[in-house]
Amino acid sequence: MKTIDFENELNAEQFAAASAGEGPMLILAAAGTGKTRTLVYRVAYLVSQGIDPERMLLLTFTNRAAKEMVERANELVGHPAGIPWSGTFHHIANRILRRHATLLDYRNNYTIMDRDDSRKLMANCVKELKLQSKEFPKRDVLLHVLGMATNSEQALGDAIADHFDDHDVDQRAVLAVLKLYIAKKRELDAMDFDDMLVNCLKLLREHPSVRDRYAMQFQYVLVDEYQDTNRIQAELVNLLAGHHKNLFVVGDDFQSIYSWRGADYRNIIDFKLRYPDARIYKLETNYRSVPEVLALANATVGASGHPEEFRKTLRATREAYHSPTVARLRDGEHQARFVVDRIQHFMREGYRPSDMVVLYRAHFHAMELQLALTRGHVPHVITSGMRFFEQAHIKDMLCLLRVLSCPEDALAFDRLLCLLPGVGTMTAQKLWKKLGNRFDTSDPEARSLLLNSLRKGAQPRWEKVDPILAAYHDEELSREGGTIIQRFLDAFYDTYAVDSFENYDSRIDDIRELVLHTEKFDSIEQCLSDVALLTNLDAEAENLSPDQRNAIRLSTVHQAKGLEWPVVIIIWATEGMFPSPRSVNESDEGEAEERRLFYVAATRAKDELVLCTPEVRRMRDGGIMYCQPSRFIEELPVEVTSSRRIGFI
Numbered sequence: 001m002k003t004i005d006f007e008n009e010l011n012a013e014q015f016a017a018a019s020a021g022e023g024p025m026l027i028l029a030a031a032g033t034g035k036t037r038t039l040v041y042r043v044a045y046l047v048s049q050g051i052d053p054e055r056m057l058l059l060t061f062t063n064r065a066a067k068e069m070v071e072r073a074n075e076l077v078g079h080p081a082g083i084p085w086s087g088t089f090h091h092i093a094n095r096i097l098r099r100h101a102t103l104l105d106y107r108n109n110y111t112i113m114d115r116d117d118s119r120k121l122m123a124n125c126v127k128e129l130k131l132q133s134k135e136f137p138k139r140d141v142l143l144h145v146l147g148m149a150t151n152s153e154q155a156l157g158d159a160i161a162d163h164f165d166d167h168d169v170d171q172r173a174v175l176a177v178l179k180l181y182i183a184k185k186r187e188l189d190a191m192d193f194d195d196m197l198v199n200c201l202k203l204l205r206e207h208p209s210v211r212d213r214y215a216m217q218f219q220y221v222l223v224d225e226y227q228d229t230n231r232i233q234a235e236l237v238n239l240l241a242g243h244h245k246n247l248f249v250v251g252d253d254f255q256s257i258y259s260w261r262g263a264d265y266r267n268i269i270d271f272k273l274r275y276p277d278a279r280i281y282k283l284e285t286n287y288r289s290v291p292e293v294l295a296l297a298n299a300t301v302g303a304s305g306h307p308e309e310f311r312k313t314l315r316a317t318r319e320a321y322h323s324p325t326v327a328r329l330r331d332g333e334h335q336a337r338f339v340v341d342r343i344q345h346f347m348r349e350g351y352r353p354s355d356m357v358v359l360y361r362a363h364f365h366a367m368e369l370q371l372a373l374t375r376g377h378v379p380h381v382i383t384s385g386m387r388f389f390e391q392a393h394i395k396d397m398l399c400l401l402r403v404l405s406c407p408e409d410a411l412a413f414d415r416l417l418c419l420l421p422g423v424g425t426m427t428a429q430k431l432w433k434k435l436g437n438r439f440d441t442s443d444p445e446a447r448s449l450l451l452n453s454l455r456k457g458a459q460p461r462w463e464k465v466d467p468i469l470a471a472y473h474d475e476e477l478s479r480e481g482g483t484i485i486q487r488f489l490d491a492f493y494d495t496y497a498v499d500s501f502e503n504y505d506s507r508i509d510d511i512r513e514l515v516l517h518t519e520k521f522d523s524i525e526q527c528l529s530d531v532a533l534l535t536n537l538d539a540e541a542e543n544l545s546p547d548q549r550n551a552i553r554l555s556t557v558h559q560a561k562g563l564e565w566p567v568v569i570i571i572w573a574t575e576g577m578f579p580s581p582r583s584v585n586e587s588d589e590g591e592a593e594e595r596r597l598f599y600v601a602a603t604r605a606k607d608e609l610v611l612c613t614p615e616v617r618r619m620r621d622g623g624i625m626y627c628q629p630s631r632f633i634e635e636l637p638v639e640v641t642s643s644r645r646i647g648f649i
Contacts, residue, residue: 004048004076010041017281018042020248024241024275026226026268027250030312031297031603032288032564039224039250040069043083044076046220055219057240058086061228066091069224085218089233090193093200097191100210104199111190118143118192125180131173135421135461137164137499144502146178150194151230151262167498197232204239215243226251230262238274247275253310254301257558257597265589269310286314288564290321293605296640300599300632314603324602324609326633326643331624332572335614336372338646339569342610343378343552346567353379356567357553359560359601361578362506364388364513365571366554379551383559389531393497393507397485397514398531400465401524404472404484407440419496420458427455441469464491481518481527485511505582516618557601568605571612573598574627598632611641 007015014034017027018041029035046056060066066086074082085092094112101108113121122139137145141163149159156178160171185191191199204211221241223229226249229237241247253268272278286294294314301311329335343356360366367388373380388394396419402412410432417428431453432439440446447466454462468487477483489511497511498504521527553565572578579594602609613629628634633641 002077004041004044006041006045006048010038011285013281013283013285014038014041017283018045020279020281022244022246024245024247024271024278025249026271026278026280027248027283028268028280028310028312029250029252029283030286030314031252031255031600032286032314033283034285034287035250035252035283036065036069036224038283039222039248040072040076042222042248043069043073047073047077051220053083054085055217056083056085057092057218057221058083058224059089059092059222059237060086060224061088063087063091065224089236090196093196093236096200096210096214097196097203100203100207101199103207103210104203106191106199107189111188112196113185113190113192117190121184121188122177122181125177125184129173129177129180131177135495135499137169137174138501141499141502141504142174142177142181145174146181147194148262150198151232153231164498168495169499197236201232201236201239204236211239212243214240219244220246220248223247223249224251227253227256227265227268228258228263229267231264231267234264234267245275252312254312254596255561255600257561257593257600259589259593265593272309280309282312284312284315285317287317289314289316289603289606290318291316292321292323292640293602293607293609296324296609296636297599297603299636299640300595300602321607323640323642324605324611326573326611326613326629326641328629328643328645329612329614331614331616331618332368333372334646335571335612336368339369339571339612340372340376340378342569346608351567352550353552354550355565356569357555357560357563357565357604358569358571359555359557359604360571361557361580361597362509363556364506364510365577367513367517369554369571373552373554381551381553383553383555388510391507391510393493393501394510394514396493397488397511398528400468400488401481401484401518401528403439404441404469405478405524405528407438410437413439419492420454420461422455422457442473444470461492467491478525479521479523481521481524482515484524485515485518489515520618557597560604561600564604564606566606567608567610568601569610569612570601573611573613573630573633575630576617576627578630579632595632598630 006019010018011034014037017025017038027035027038029038043056043058047053058066058069060069066083066088070083070086085095097104097106097110098108101110119139122142126136126139126142145159145163146156148154148163149156152159154162156175157171160174160178164171164174185195204214218240221237223237228251237247237249249268249271251268253265256263256265256268259265272280289297294316298313327335327338329338339358343353346356347353358366358369366382370380370382370388389398396415399412399415402409403416406412413432414425414428417423417431418425431450434453435446435450439450447469451459451462451466465488468484468491471477471487472484489508493511494508497507501507518524518527570578578598579591583590583594611633613633614627616624616626618624
């Protein structure tokens with residue numbers, strides 16, 4: 001085995017953590033401080049001390065991360081030591097359950113259901129209970145609600161009430177479907193991904209002999225990204241490390257940004273309550289960013305009221321550069337033009353397009369920028385999902401405008417009618433032929449024929465849409481696309497969306513932004529033409545040459561966690577956009593997580609950090625709403641940023 005000079009190959013902070021002795025340890029690793037390196041060297045150090053790799057348990061959030069850490073540790077020690085018990089929480093839970101599932105009345109060769117299996121089974125449950133109407137929540141929504149209940153150990157009824165809130169959904173029927181789904185899984189001797197964690201925890205809780213076996217075996221338990229663990233994962237760790245208590249968890253409480261998928265920030269904050277003798281090590285030496293970016297990050301943490309015991313001050317190893325820029329801009333369109341100009345400037349400075357990222361709090365924030373980049377033929381890649389106008393809910397909105405503006409648009413007619421309960425493509429095509437292969441919404445007789453030709457289950461829903469068609473002509477709304485979309489949303493689509501999409505809130509935000517966007521055009525036809533042109537340009541971009549694949553990245557902050565770029569541009573850093581008003585209004589913890597999200601966004605930057613704060617947002621009625629810079633910018637000391645008001649262009 002190779003001899004490793006741990007003290008020379010690590011900085012003092014990393015060495016102290018990697019070479020620590022026995023007992024529980026919390027490694028608070030701030031952004032860019034070598035978290036993975038420290039964990040890898042911890043594994044190598046234990047091997048160098050003669051610890052049998054069979055006595056270690058390494059838990060990560062991806063199998064790829066576990067494999068990478070083990071491979072790097074093998075390179076360090078000079079032979080394939082391996083860690084047989086390494087991988088994701090689900091991977092380890094499955095290994096344990098395969099040995100002991102009979103104790104929970106499962107076969108040891110139980111079936112693991114993937115996402116597609118779960119969706120099919122849920123659909124069968126809905127069908128069996130005769131609830132397969134379009135008013136009833138879709139299977140992905142049902143699975144999402146069940147997953148949130150499972151991972152937070154919340155009662156099903158409470159999770160259902162929390163999700164559907166004040167929407168007109170039959171919550172008793174939803175509960176019946178979820179209970180049937182759970183029962184069917186047991187009948188099939190099957191577990192989905194959530195079940196593996198829940199059942200592993202149940203096994204360890206209810207069978208002390210099994211718990212003691214693994215707690216005795218795992219002399220050292222190491223956990224990566226501890227801030228992202230949920231309640232069940234944290235309890236699994238506690239039980240598996242319960243005998244030796246050599247628990248080594250690595251994370252950054254100030255990068256805990258996934259509460260919406262069950263991550264519990266308190267797992268780090270309360271670590272010393274569970275382990276009073278735990279030692280805390282802090283990694284604060286940053287190798288990623290210039291000092292000025294770190295000054296901004298430190299100020300963000302300093303203004304948070306964060307517990308002193310967990311506060312970390314990032315220290316730079318790089319030379320001084322220049323302060324992050326706060327660009328005060330007129331509005332969203334001005335911001336888009338400014339960002340394109342900055343991108344071109346940085347390219348002239350020698351940066352490649354792939355060296356740059358534009359970050360935003362929510363997907364719809366980037367709509368105007370996507371338009372500007374596409375029109376300017378600037379190659380860009382979106383990692384936060386589909387392009388704005390390719391999303392299903394946006395297409396649903398636009399198909400109504402297409403039907404209103406073009407009686408011969410059969411595809412739009414088909415999409416619109418298929419939103420109704422009991423109407424599929426075959427039915428829509430029959431209705432289209434019955435109408436004479438055109439649907440003139442200005443003709444009361446055509447509208448009446450369509451209504452009367454629909455199945456009884458669909459008629460009540462269409463009766464809410466038909467007045468919008470009439471109003472389009474009677475009130476001369478051909479220039480009021482936003483008004484049409486808003487009425488459609490209020491009368492019909494809001495209920496459809498809560499039943500159809502697990503991320504209902506973000507979809508509705510997108511639609512509201514679309515309302516504002518359509519008001520910028522002189523007519524609905526002009527708006528639709530602009531969108532069609534944009535979509536075609538996007539299609540051309542799919543055939544980019546290898547050189548063109550060197551593209552600007554557009555991403556939500558959540559998608560960017562763990563990544564880094566030389567140039568980071570954050571858009572819509574204004575109150576009501578970033579932080580998200582919904583998160584801030586829900587609780588004090590919501591505001592705290594938004595602050596952590598801002599910190600994560602800023603610390604992605606190596607060299608250049610640009611914060612864009614438009615002064616106004618355009619409103620539906622043609623007016624404007626004045627915007628204040630984000631509270632996370634306003635509270636920064638003046639010396640931390642270079643603030644300038646960009647000339648209106």
